[in-house]
Amino acid sequence: MAWISLIIAGLFEMFGVTMINKLQKERNWQSLSLLFLGFGGSFLFLAYAMKTLPMGTAYAIWTGIGASGGAILGMLLYGESKDWKRLVFIGMVLSAAIGLKLVS
Structure with a gap:
């Protein structure tokens, strides 16, 4: 259950980061509320996962999913560069997170 919570925390982190971009474009209470919801959910699920998982592993995987x-x-929503080098490094971050899961 801790690993599922950690993945959910990472997804909330992704949502929170997306809401930062939305808040920059639309300064309103809805965007701000969604930003707090995203990061609040992220920290809540991360804290739950860290009751079982080692702090270093949980934090590394959480940041890897979020980054x-x-x-x-x-790339998908805002037209950022899809250069192959960028994709290789994203793959390296994800493979490092998977590696941490395998050795934990």
């Missing part, structure tokens, strides 16, 4: 997911969402 990679944020970059991928930027």
Whole structure:
């Protein structure tokens, strides 16, 4: 259950990062509320996962999901560069997170 919570925390992190971009474009209470919801959910599920998982592993995977997911969402939703080198490094971050799961 801790690993599922950690993945959910990473998805909330991705949502929160997306809401930062939305807040920059639309300064309103709805965008701000969604931003707090995203990061609040992220921290809540991360804290739950860290009751079982080692802090270093949980934090590394959480940030990996958030960073990679944020970059991928930027490419899909906001027209950011899809250069092959960028995709290789995103793949490296994800493979490192999977590696941490395998050795934990």
